[in-house]
Amino acid sequence: MEQSFNYQAIMKELKNGSKFIVLTTLFTTILGVLITFYWLSPVYDSKTDLLVNGTVVKENGEDLSLNEVEISIRLIETYSIMIKSDRITDKVVDKLDLNISKEELVKQTRVVTNENSQIISIIVESLNAEEAADTANEVATTFKQEVKKVMKVDNVHVLSYASPSEKPVRPNKVINILLSMVIGFILSATWVLYRKHFDMKLISIHEVEEALSLPVLSGIPHIKKSKKGGAGFSQNLLKAGEIHSPLAEAYRSLRTIVQYKTKSNAPSALMVTSKHPNEGKSLTSANLAIVMALDNKKTVYIDCDLRRPDGQFIFGVSIRKGVTSYLEGYSTMKEIVTGTHIPNLSVIVAGIIPPNPTELLSSKRMDQLIQELKKEYEHIIIDSPPMVVSDSLALANKVDGCIFVVNAQRSKRDEVTDGIQQLQQVQTEILGIVLNEIAHSKKVQYYY
Structure with a gap:
């Protein structure tokens, strides 16, 4: 009975403050729409997939031993770090003549791996869809060349090149608008209950x-x-x-x-x-x-x-x-x-x-x-x-x-x-x- 009474009391207070709640929710929703459509710039991403071979051939044509194959698989983690290294990012920025620093390129680049596979995915985000695709492809190409040059092995192959995305990944307009509605409702309802039960004026x-x-x-x-x-x-x-x-x-x-x-x-x-x-x-x-x-x-x-x-x-x-x-x-x-x-x-x-x-x-x-x-x-x-x-x-x-x-x-x-x-x-x-x-x-x- 006590829980029922408390629930009814809360619902009564929310009903009494319904006008404030509706107006606040409407305001935050409109604010969310304005921010989403007029303030936030659309962000595009592009993905390039790389395959790290399990069988590696040295430059002199000799196959690696079984132990060396196991070691090559473990190199995937090393490769993930290498992709975002200064050696790679400096060359990509210079070649594409990007108007960003290498630190910003690192922030825009994600490397996704799976411990059960030999696939490395390079995902690049940018405000320009074509720039995101070009950057992802250039990172993959530069990385492949540097692995061959530094590691003396040719076990990295490009499975798929990135292409410009037609739809941005951010902002998600529907999610943003719904989120602004929820935030407005929660804030206004919390304020109504606070005014009644905590603000004793x-x-x-x-x-x-x-x-x-x-x-x-x-x-x-x-x-x-x-x-x-x-x-x-x-x-x-x-x-x-x-x-x-x-x-x-x-x-x-x-x-x-x-x-x-x-x-x-x-x-x-x-x-x-x-x-x-x-x-x-x-x-x-x-x-x-x-x-x-x-x-x-x-x-x-x-x-x-x-x-x-x-x-x-x-x-x-x-x-x-x-x-x-x-x-x-x-x-x-x-x-x-x-x-x-x-x-x-x-x-x-x-x-x-x-x-x-x-x-x-x-x-x-x-x-x-x-x-x-x-x-x-x-x-x-x-x-x-x-x-x-x-x-x-x-x-x-x-x-x-x-x-x-x-x-x-x-x-x-x-x-x-x-x-x-x-x-x-x-x-x-x-x-x-x-x-x-x-x-x-x-x-x-x-x-x-």
Whole structure:
């Protein structure tokens, strides 16, 4: 049953990626056709057969003895080496006036023998059929003459001379085209399976919902990152007049779905987190707070990432009093809240980085802060630390819901799954996923 399931799963993934597989296979096939017909030059070969006699007659007319006959048969291997020697190739190149070196002639020449016969075949390849035949014949003739001159024997005879071949031996057009099709299919099918089972990035809404069994609340298009700093981070924030951009539409869509999921009239405290740093949770929480405020909802953004706070940079706030001031009992709620240029939006920065952030966030003072804010604001958006530390779990049971940010460029399936399971173990209500930094080709297209 397990094998059947695996087979069905593989077939399902191949079916899902069939469009990519077909296009890739078609591309490699066309590429193979172009290379075969327009790039690769046809190669011809010609063959000359030589016979090495078993009975050898010396120049003085005397026959060799039986032992000498046996030795002459063993000369076939020596002859094979001799055919491609410098002595032979130099003379062939000079006589035919070939435009190749003797090293190239050696590469183009093959000597084929059979231990059970006395036949030596000389096969020469060339881009020109007539040149291949002439070269093969000349190698055979020159070799025969040199054997008689060097060995003082005449036991080599030409059985058949080479003639120009009408069909090239390479490239094999049918084989090349079929091979390009097979290569395209294998590469594309391998990539489809790799993307599913080995490349753990969650780059599409479909992949996120299928892998995590949670709804994607919104897909946020990729925006150019800017350096940290007041002006830098604020460039990535939504502007009050930004209405029709894909970024604004994505966050308005997120706001609508969040409001629907928390449609009770009671104020709500929402936590925004991610598995790792730099996945976009801070900008997501800040922009969500902005679109909430632009909808005439009194909203407060709280930077509860007490280890690496970004709130003061995002909103350009210079106040030093913040969450830690309140949690340590040094400030009141009124003293840590600061307004912004956006109507209905207030900000609470993290404050001075404490040595014990988890203990502060899990304290009763944190419960008290949220309850006090609910009396003043309709929406409380909490930028929490990433799940690599336990701070988020300390906050999880104090909020009304959690939004989990997944980065399409960085987040890995197994790591995100682990973070979500941790939140579910403390019985946090996860509203859904925000898929951040979707590639340009995956952006939602707007008609208005």
